[in-house]
Amino acid sequence: MATPHTFTLLSPADWQDYELLDCGDFEKLERFGRYILARPEPQAVWEKALPEAEWERQAHARYVREKGRQENIVLNAEKGAWQALKNMPEQWQIGYRHAGMQLQFRLALTAFGHIGVFPEQAENWNWIYQTLQQLPIQRPRVLNLFAYTGGASLAAAAAGADVTHLDSIRQTVSWSNQNRELSQLPDIRWVVEDAMKFVRREAKRGNRYHGIIMDPPSYGRGPKGEKWVLEQDLNELVALAGQLLEPANSFLLLNLYSMGLSALVMANLVRQHMGVEHPQMGELYLQAKSGHQLPLGTYLRFIR
Template sequence: MKESILSLSPQHWKDYELIDSGAFEKLERFGPYIISRPEPQAIWDRSMDEKEWREKAHAHFAKEKNNPEKGQWKEFQKIPHKWQIDYNNPAGLKLTLNLAMTSFKHIGIFPEQAVNWDYIEESIARMPVEKPKVLNLFAYTGAASVAAKAAGADVTHLDAVKQVVTWSRHNMESSGQEGIRWVVDDAMKFVKREIRRGNKYHGIILDPPAYGRGPNGEKWVLEEEINELLKLCSEILEPDHHFLILNLYSLSFSSMIAANLVKSNFGEVENAEHGELYLEDNFQKKLPLGIFFRFRKL
């Protein structure tokens, strides 16, 4: 399997900026609003002093002592609970995404994933198939689903949480798209049913959490489940024209682990790329935010 090892970061995004990172936090601009949030991988010092950091921020997420993922937002300047930003790439992909300050520090998008939105759009545009079928598993608020739809795909969007599927629908409508198929289900169970039905997909996107629950309490532990899920996905990927994107956020995983998972379940694949996703702040510090493996046969 010939591979390219890459580090990828979004470019050309006027509505997003990583201003600074450090002291286990990141300072980001989403459209006109600046927020600071916990970031466990930013173990270095801030480049700006804390006073300047706080003066810039419209809001800061203060985490709970016993749960770093949960807490409350503290507002320093007037900021709406919900707002929109745009993503436009040089190839013509246009997305309008709805953001909101949640109690789990997330606001509805992972900016580092923009490089994969570009990859999805390019893969579908180059594929000699009239309307490629794309399956987005663990799809969250659906920016990747909307990117695939905007590129001309027939998209199935799956997530276990009904509320984020509703959020995804808003992103689709705000971006001027329609017709995505929404599924609230457990990813493993759904893929097994697709195998029995004989359904195939030209594109599969997997963005699994480290831990999670299905809609009926099904337990998901990344280390225990990802190998089986990839094995199942190999049975529903179209053999002649396809792409697959795997994102992994667990701190214990490396891109070599992702490469081994793909090789053991898909064999030799074409145009393989793997490495780190990162965001670069205004002081040239690179903040790693997960690993990826992707391949395509067009």
């Protein structure tokens, strides 16, 4: 009989500039620095702990989904608009510190409800930073795919890595570079491309990395309209990552946000394509001040 996997719940702690205040009724109430936002959250199926009047009293802005759409589409489409409740700037900054890592992020109220950071990933940033500092490599090469605004890229750069940051949206990559400049970190290799095209080409060239970080979405489009479907493409992506990852003194971090996909999916893939039998895996969550625990995806990571 196979040895059972270790399954761990991870949540960031001691982040002074971020706090989940409450969640429920498909929304979350969060503090980012001085400003409090109410945003949709499809996994918050329970009732709010705080009364609605308290949400209205605290929030500076609220993101409201478009009306007149089928419910299952509303939860996934991420189309709507911000409703201003109090005066606040269009952009502001927050910081994150852990050990010797000091990161800065520019935040903004985007048309899709995102603001430029996924706070639940802070625990993974810590792990990336600590793992790279412990590798016996002078300047480890790290590849960050589907990298968004670059929290993981910044953590790797802060640890002294040579980082390649890839995302299919040019504006997002520019935002990542602004965060790098704010954090006063060394330059990063920026790539605007379809992730699958890039890793296929890297595999053909025989290029290798000491660390690979992947945050694939459920659905996506490359810069030339290339289609990404998680369930169809994840197997090939992990197989190619297995070719790109150094066989020793290396690490992998894989996050899945798709509701319904088990962490065992990732465990099966890394066992098949990378020969890793017992990775660390589990769920990422945020602990609300009101008491609720908000799940925000599964993760898998290992060092070899």
